[in-house]
Amino acid sequence: MSLSKDEMAARVAADIPDGSFVNLGIGQPTLVADHLTSGSGVVLHTENGLLNMGPAAVGDAIDPDLTNAGKQPVTERPGSSYFSSADSFAMMRGGHLDVCVLGAFQVSASGDIANWHTGEPDAIPAVGGAMDLAIGAKRVFVMMTLFAKDGTPKLVPSCSYPLTGVGCVDRVYTDVAVFQVGAGGVQVLDTFGITFDELAERLDVSLRPA
């Protein structure tokens, strides 16, 4: 059986080492937070200037001055800290974050990522912190479905969408498989309801078994 979004998030969370400083991108990666156990010591960073972010705020806890990168109301945990955008991106660019989890339109076999712009003429481009995260975090995890709605693979020999970063992705977590990508090529680490041979058949990149 292929994984649901929630199961994918749990699979990503299981690979985040205890005590890591982690940034979760907007959209699906946000779900990863629900699967980090309180004893893991993982500290969540949000690009708009908070370390040790807590869960979404509800009811009286909603404070317009306390939001995440998706501008949703969130909470702070004991031991949190606030800082300016310049400091927040210095943390990223300076290699202080252990892991970031990003969504993507496409990832290439060598670890390029495209996730900010479809390149369509009337699309309004928006990049936010994606390029800084992609090159800054020590390890970059991507979370996405492996195939687009029309069946086209999103793990590709080279990205056709405009790039966010070059050679920066380490792992790709999808609904049907987990891949290690990068200079060493693509290795299949795990499969869900699909065989290695079926993957090799449907993808245009050469695969190595785990």
Add this chain to the structure above:
Amino acid sequence: MRICASAAEAVAGIEDGSTVLIGGFGMAGMPVALIDALIEQGASDLTVVSNNAGNGDTGLAALLAQGRVRKMICSFPRQHDSWVFDGLYRAGKIELELVPQGNLAERMRAAGAGIGAFFTPTGVGTPLAEGKETREIDGRTYVLEYPIRGDVALVGAHRADRMGNLVYRKTARNFGPVMATAAATTIAQVSRVVETGDLDPEAVVTPSIYVDRVVAV
């Protein structure tokens, strides 16, 4: 440093064609009263530097809707409630310079810190680095980025003292501190002005040297 009696007094003298740095991440930290006063004041042909390009119909979105902004420099214009910017952009009525968020912050930091330009790894190999100078340093490729300097910064802070020292509140801090350093004139909107000496010097985030005008709203 001047404590102003009104937002109108605080924004007086902003000229047509100015580059205006506007704090906020979405609505958190956005100096809405100053922007409303700027709309009343009438300056036009502005270049606005802000992380987003307005939300809903208030604040920065209202300034854009008035046709006062010639160019937006920002990282993330497209949002679920950015219909004002979206309409202007699609109609070709506003210019957009899209800048990765960390480069946006660092380019203003550089302006405020007297740095002539800097090499950053962010954006290398992407369309946002096209045509820019690159250099390999210790085996890694970097792209050259230049400062963004403002004529005016409008920032939203929590409290000021009468000297202009500022403290912020939670994630509403965001771009305020860096913008305050990067403009010729920095104008802060705060919820309260306290007496000099009432802010803990260890807790001041923006020192008074960067602040020119303050208004409590």
